[in-house]
Amino acid sequence: xxxxxxxxxxxxxxxxxxxxxxxxxxxxxxxxxxxxxxxxxxxxxxxxxxxxxxxxxxxxxxxxxxxxxxxxxxxxxxxxxxxxxxxxxxxxxxxxxxxxxxxxxxxxxxxxxxxxxxxxxxxxxxxxxxxxxxxxxxxxxxxxxxxxxxxxxxxxxxxxxxxxxxxxxxxxxxxxxxxxxxxxxxxxxxxxxxxxxxxxxxxxxxxxxxxxxxxxxxxxxxxxxxxxxxxxxxxxxxxxxxxxxxxxxxxxxxxxxxxxxxxxxxxxxxxxxxxxxxxxxxxxxxxxxxxxxxxxxxxxxxxxxxxxxxxxxxxxxxxxxxxxxxxxxxxxxxxxxxxxxxxxxxxxxxxxxxxxxxxxxxxxxxxxxxxxxxxxxxxxxxxxxxxxxxxxxxxxxxxxxxxxxxxxxxxxxxxxxxxxxxxxxxxxxxxxxxxxxxxxxxxxxxxxxxxxxxxxxxxxxxxxxxxxxxxxxxxxxxxxxxxxxxxxxxxxxxxxxxxxxxxxx
Amino acid sequence: xxxxxxxxxxxxxxxxxxxxxxxxxxxxxxxxxxxxxxxxxxxxxxxxxxxxxxxxxxxxxxxxxxxxxxxxxxxxxxxxxxxxxxxxxxxxxxxxxxxxxxxxxxxxxxxxxxxxxxxxxxxxxxxxxxxxxxxxxxxxxxxxxxxxxxxxxxxxxxxxxx
Ligand SMILES: Nc1nc2c(ncn2[C@@H]2O[C@H](COP(=O)(O)OP(=O)(O)OP(=O)(O)O)[C@@H](O)[C@H]2O)c(=O)[nH]1
Ligand SMILES: [Mg+2]
Numbered sequence: 001x002x003x004x005x006x007x008x009x010x011x012x013x014x015x016x017x018x019x020x021x022x023x024x025x026x027x028x029x030x031x032x033x034x035x036x037x038x039x040x041x042x043x044x045x046x047x048x049x050x051x052x053x054x055x056x057x058x059x060x061x062x063x064x065x066x067x068x069x070x071x072x073x074x075x076x077x078x079x080x081x082x083x084x085x086x087x088x089x090x091x092x093x094x095x096x097x098x099x100x101x102x103x104x105x106x107x108x109x110x111x112x113x114x115x116x117x118x119x120x121x122x123x124x125x126x127x128x129x130x131x132x133x134x135x136x137x138x139x140x141x142x143x144x145x146x147x148x149x150x151x152x153x154x155x156x157x158x159x160x161x162x163x164x165x166x167x168x169x170x171x172x173x174x175x176x177x178x179x180x181x182x183x184x185x186x187x188x189x190x191x192x193x194x195x196x197x198x199x200x201x202x203x204x205x206x207x208x209x210x211x212x213x214x215x216x217x218x219x220x221x222x223x224x225x226x227x228x229x230x231x232x233x234x235x236x237x238x239x240x241x242x243x244x245x246x247x248x249x250x251x252x253x254x255x256x257x258x259x260x261x262x263x264x265x266x267x268x269x270x271x272x273x274x275x276x277x278x279x280x281x282x283x284x285x286x287x288x289x290x291x292x293x294x295x296x297x298x299x300x301x302x303x304x305x306x307x308x309x310x311x312x313x314x315x316x317x318x319x320x321x322x323x324x325x326x327x328x329x330x331x332x333x334x335x336x337x338x339x340x341x342x343x344x345x346x347x348x349x350x351x352x353x354x355x356x357x358x359x360x361x362x363x364x365x366x367x368x369x370x371x372x373x374x375x376x377x378x379x380x381x382x383x384x385x386x387x388x389x390x391x392x393x394x395x396x397x398x399x400x401x402x403x404x405x406x407x408x409x410x411x412x413x414x415x416x417x418x419x420x421x422x423x424x425x426x427x428x429x430x431x432x433x434x435x436x437x438x439x440x441x442x443x444x445x446x447x448x449x450x451x452x453x454x455x456x457x458x459x460x461x462x463x464x465x466x467x468x469x470x471x472x473x474x475x476x477x478x479x480x481x482x483x484x485x486x487x488x489x490x491x492x493x494x495x496x497x498x499x500x501x502x503x504x505x
Numbered sequence: 506x507x508x509x510x511x512x513x514x515x516x517x518x519x520x521x522x523x524x525x526x527x528x529x530x531x532x533x534x535x536x537x538x539x540x541x542x543x544x545x546x547x548x549x550x551x552x553x554x555x556x557x558x559x560x561x562x563x564x565x566x567x568x569x570x571x572x573x574x575x576x577x578x579x580x581x582x583x584x585x586x587x588x589x590x591x592x593x594x595x596x597x598x599x600x601x602x603x604x605x606x607x608x609x610x611x612x613x614x615x616x617x618x619x620x621x622x623x624x625x626x627x628x629x630x631x632x633x634x635x636x637x638x639x640x641x642x643x644x645x646x647x648x649x650x651x652x653x654x655x656x657x658x659x660x661x662x663x664x665x666x667x
């Protein structure tokens with residue numbers, strides 16, 4: 001009974017071949033591969049060459065699994081068994097498992113492809129990251145090197161301006177001044193971008209007077225705008241709070257960027273600055289800032305583009321000085337302050353940039369407040385104080401000497417290397433130390449630490465570091481070492497004197 | 506009379522074992538990746554400098570990250586190994602030294618050629634970056650895609666087998 005069914009349904013996926021000790025085919029059932037009698041089995045497929053040596057080993061069995069066999073007309077994947085005998089008759093059994101192995105192949109295909117793709121993606125990301133890192137380090141080093149010359153240029157062109165100059169000379173100095181300001185701005189912009197990309201641009205929170213800040217901004221820009229024969233109107237909402245708590249430097253940068261941008265692209269007409277209070281909620285003031293101009297305008301399809309790095313919509317103005325970083329930094333800063341910025345514009349008519357930003361309200365008891373207000377006052381001091389400058393850049397030495405001499409409140413002593421630091425302090429009366437962050441062989445941290453280790457009276461001497469590193473963690477590390485304050489290069493006369501006066505009263 | 510020699514290609518999956526063989530045997534190349542399962546065997550006859558013909562039986566094995574995962578029956582009777590890795594993917598050569606040590610221990614008398622493939626994908630500087638890992642071990646820098654050094658690899662090995 002069963003026999004008949006087995007005969008009917010028997011899967012005929014086996015082929016049996018009998019070969020002699022040399023591999024000559026004696027008999028074959030040809031169920032899978034047609035092979036003529038007397039053929040050398042090695043000629044059928046190169047796989048069988050592997051058997052040549054095995055035929056001589058009697059009464060052994062060898063299994064070869066998953067062998068791909070390609071012939072002219074067909075391809076199969078089979079398990080092959082070789083059974084040798086001592087009568088020189090060797091049996092080869094081929095079991096065709098193509099279907100089974102094809103399923104296995106499909107699974108392996110999927111697994112390998114996805115593994116390889118994941119590896120390649122990881123490598124690409126790694127590569128990108130390395131490139132990014134290299135770029136950021138490069139930018140940081142490069143802007144670092146520009147700091148000393150920019151500081152000196154800034155200070156000396158200002159000093160030169162205060163000497164007696166004829167009109168031509170004065171106009172030359174003004175050109176130098178403006179060019180240097182632009183240069184400084186570009187370097188700071190590039191540094192901001194590298195900080196943004198490294199995730200190191202961090203907003204600070206400090207109480208500031210909004211009114212004073214806005215006045216400062218308006219005064220700075222009024223000159224530039226009216227010089228181009230463009231009308232400048234500003235409307236400040238009387239409801240604006242007096243004091244806010246936040247990053248005033250970055251707020252100034254945001255408004256300043258929008259105004260500079262408007263000035264740059266407007267040839268005639270007007271620029272309006274409007275600042276109003278949207279609302280006060282949960283102790284936060286939401287400001288509405290609007291800058292409108294009658295400039296060249298922006299095509300709506302470029303709206304997104306203008307906030308991207310290093311892009312600038314084609315301008316009709318030659319002598320292009322700006323790097324086009326301003327708007328992308330502005331947008332980033334606003335987003336960090338949880339605000340938003342929008343642009344509306346028409347080619348040939350003008351543009352309107354509007355943004356909304358929230359700031360914490362400052363209570364009048366805020367302890368920082370006093371500092372803010374005092375900051376502005378620089379008095380004549382009762383007696384002349386001794387300042388020790390430790391700095392190895394001659395450019396900076398000279399710049400500081402000039403500023404301090406002009407102020408008239410201080411004696412300045414300069415040393416250019418760290419070896420003499422402690423002995424100088426022990427020998428002389430020193431009321432304040434200006435310490436460069438990079439002196440040969442020493443770090444400002446090391447020098448300050450060794451100073452603070454001396455007796456009590458030396459612990460109190462204020463130390464102000466003049467640093468060319470501007471990252472937050474650099475400043476943190478300086479302060480941790482016992483440094484009272486940090487001025488970053490490039491700095492100007494105002495900042496230097498204000499900081500010194502703050503510590504010497 | 507022609508002698509036949511069995512050459513086995515080993516290495517991680519996707520490093521280009523099948524592609525190197527296809528380049529050597531048929532002088533073609535495909536960007537498509539068809540995963541090999543089990544083994545494919547092909548044959549090519551070449552002439553040696555001293556006018557002998559030698560028939561190379563080339564076993565193209567399924568890729569594994571560890572040579573010990575290969576079926577022992579495939580490695581039986583091997584005359585020469587080619588260990589291939591992908592110069593553009595570090596995972597395929599990070600364990601290179603161990604792998605070669607295993608081969609040397611298990612098959613002390615069988616020559617092994619070490620091949621850095623896909624050199625068309627990597628710049629010289631990138632190869633230099635990994636020099637410490639594989640430079641002293643590599644015998645050939647090949648590309649199955651461009652054909653660079655592929656014939657040389659097989660003929661050098663063949664000559665060592667006679
Ligand atoms: N650019 C480039 N691609 C290559 C080269 N060699 C192989 N490839 C590609 O790499 C992929 C894998 O090649 P295969 O030859 O199938 O690799 P394999 O080592 O046989 O892989 P398994 O059979 O899974 O072990 C394919 O997409 C090939 O086109 C090469 O030299 N250069
Ligand atoms: Mg393959």
